[in-house]
Amino acid sequence: MNRFYVICFFLGLWSVQTGFAQTQQKYTLQQIISLAKKESQVSLQANNRKENLYWQYRTFLSNYKPQLSLTGTLPNYNKSIERITLPTGEDSFVPRGVVNTDVNLELRQSIGLTGGEVFINTNLARIDLIGDQTGTSFLSTPISIGFRQPIFGFNQLKWDKKIEPLKYDESRKAFSEDMERIAVQSTDLFFNLLVAQITLRISELNKANNDTIYKIAQGRYNVGKIAENELLQLQLNSMQSDQQVTQAKLDIETSQLSLKIFLGNNENLKDIQLLAPPTIPDLTIDESLALSEAKKNRARYVQFRRQKIEAERDIARARGNSGLNVNLFGSYGFTQNAQDFNNVYRDPQNQQRLQIGFQIPILDWGRQKSTIQTAVANNKLVQSTVAQNELNFEQEIILKVKQFKIFRSRLIIAQKADDIAQRRYDIAQKRYLIAKINITDLNIALQDKDNAKRGYLEALRRFWKNYYEIRQLTLYDFEKNEPIRY
Known part of the structure; x- marks a missing residue:
């Protein structure tokens, strides 16, 4: 009789799993990011800003022709x-x-030299x-x-020649940052939907398992093999599985809608099915390399130089407009x-x-002196603010790199824990069906399996989001070992 129950159980399990194998177009994380960079409204806005600043720079160049x-x-x-x-x-x-x-x-x-x-x-x-x-x-x-x-x-022309090229360089690097920021946002939305889809699969599988076990338990209860409270617990598990499936479907609809809107509401994306990143990349990020590349590639460092020069320009303007x-x-x-x-x-x-x-000027009641001193004081403020912002930015990069190492280690552990919890639950199922463990032990194994899967998915999300955040902060591709340019 026990052998018959086991066969029934695995036939039910097989029928559920084959239902998931329907032919659908599936997207990887990199494919979703690529779509977002091409078709999202955020991408279009970034391109519009880039074009606007390009023509501003062309206007500046024409002043010297x-x-x-x-x-x-x-x-x-x-x-x-x-x-x-x-x-x-x-x-x-x-x-x-x-x-x-x-x-x-x-x-x-x-x-430009003389104005x-x-x-x-x-x-x-x-x-x-x-x-x-x-x-x-x-x-x-x-x-x-x-x-x-x-x-x-x-001499406005002299200072424009120093500042405007920096503005243009800043705008080009800012566009690359915008593209990498899209990758970070895409990663968040990707994992929101991926977690919802995997949660639905787990919920449906748990429901099928619980329903099958409940039916088997009814037969065992009828012949006096188990107590009524154990049967009621299995019935409760089956009902809770129904609620979990309903909630998972709602989460999928919400997450899928958010992702579609972000991707530009593409009509071709009717039913988005996602594939989890299959492997953990063998990747290390050196802090000194991340810092040096950030200083070379980021718009923020160009902005720091520009702000210092603009403060010096304001002093020159105040002095030039005062006196003779x-x-x-x-x-x-x-x-x-x-x-x-x-x-x-x-x-x-x-x-x-x-x-x-x-x-x-003969009599201005100290107006010109006040104007100059205001510009000088503002220059000191800009210098100190920029110095502090540089330190904060360096600290942010170092922190992200340290987090990357931790998140990668946690992901490896979470992946192993997920595998162990799944194997433990499979064994617990078999042992329960042959009456070697009670329902409490089976429920504990089920909860541990689901928690391990959620922990693995969360670790996967944090790892990839952190990786793309580091790319955004440094504009450097650590897999290809080259700067990121768009």
């Missing part, structure tokens, strides 16, 4: 009564009608009188070369006027201009 522009007025019509000075020296109000037309072509080049500008231009202007007195006149400037140069002032400011303008060219277009370019005359403007 020649700029060619064409400006003009076509036309400017004015008919009004205006005040004019007569040849006798008297003023009089007379009606006038004037049409002004002009066009100017200018090529200018900024000078000034050189230019070359040519222009042509025409005036048409309308009314009682009519006439046309032209004014030409065939060529004019000049410069504009602030002296003692703040001088603006120098000069040009040399040719000009001519005529009553008709054919003569306006004949025998041009020299045109020379020189202008020196200055501003000297």
Whole structure:
């Protein structure tokens, strides 16, 4: 009779397990991460930020290249009564009608070293009188070369040349960090669903086992082999299994929906089935390597350098905008006027201009000094804040690397514990069916098996999440031994 019960039990177990072997498309952790990097909304946002910052950098580069522009007025019509000075020296109000037309072509080049500008231009202007007195006149400037140069002032171009390349480098590395952050988020969502799916399989298997054992126990109870309380305990186990299956199905729906939304709600992902990472990688991470790669690859360290330079720039701006400011303008060219277009370019005359403007603060009640000292104090604050942030960041990396070693060790132990607990439960099942142990021992073995499986899955989650967090913090692939670039 006992042999018959055992055969029935394993036939039931086989039927449940074959139900799990349905043909479905299954995804690994790496495949889910790859999908998220390509199709998730977070990935699209990261790409948009990258593109935005790229064009900002292109705008900065254009500031140091020649700029060619064409400006003009076509036309400017004015008919009004205006005040004019007569040849006798008297003023009089007379009606006038004037049409002004002009066009100017200018090529200018900024000078980053000095903050000034050189230019070359040519222009042509025409005036048409309308009314009682009519006439046309032209004014030409065939060529004019000049410069504009602030002296003692703040040179924005010089500082932009130091800061903007750092911003662009920071944005490129930040994009790589965004991609690795997606990997961390994907890992969390992956294991949420994986745990739910495995929990459902365990719950359904436990339910099948409990139902089969309960049916066998009914037969044994009827012949007086077991007590009623043991039968009731088995019935309770079967009912609890039903609740666990229902809860596991709900957890799967919730976790699957969260993962689908994160992956961009792809219509092809109707029923996501996941595969647990099969092996534990034989991988060690050196703390010194992680730190050195983080300093080379992370946007945070570029940000630290940029913040220091920006603080120094603010001091230079405060000093440059205080005290004596001088603006120098000069040009040399040719000009001519005529009553008709054919003569306006004949025998041009020299045109020379020189202008020196200055501003000297005399009384400002300490405003300029306060502005400078504020910038100096802010620079000290930035220096100390950056130094502290560097220490915090290094500590975070060291802690993550130490955790990686611990999590890997725990994962190996959890994997062995899961295997041992499963084997122990299998033995306990067989021994219970031949009445070698009681129901209490069987329940303990069942609980230990389920707890060991949950512990293994949690250890697996922590290991892989920690690994991808280290990748994000260092932008270094420790499996391929190369920096991460996107």
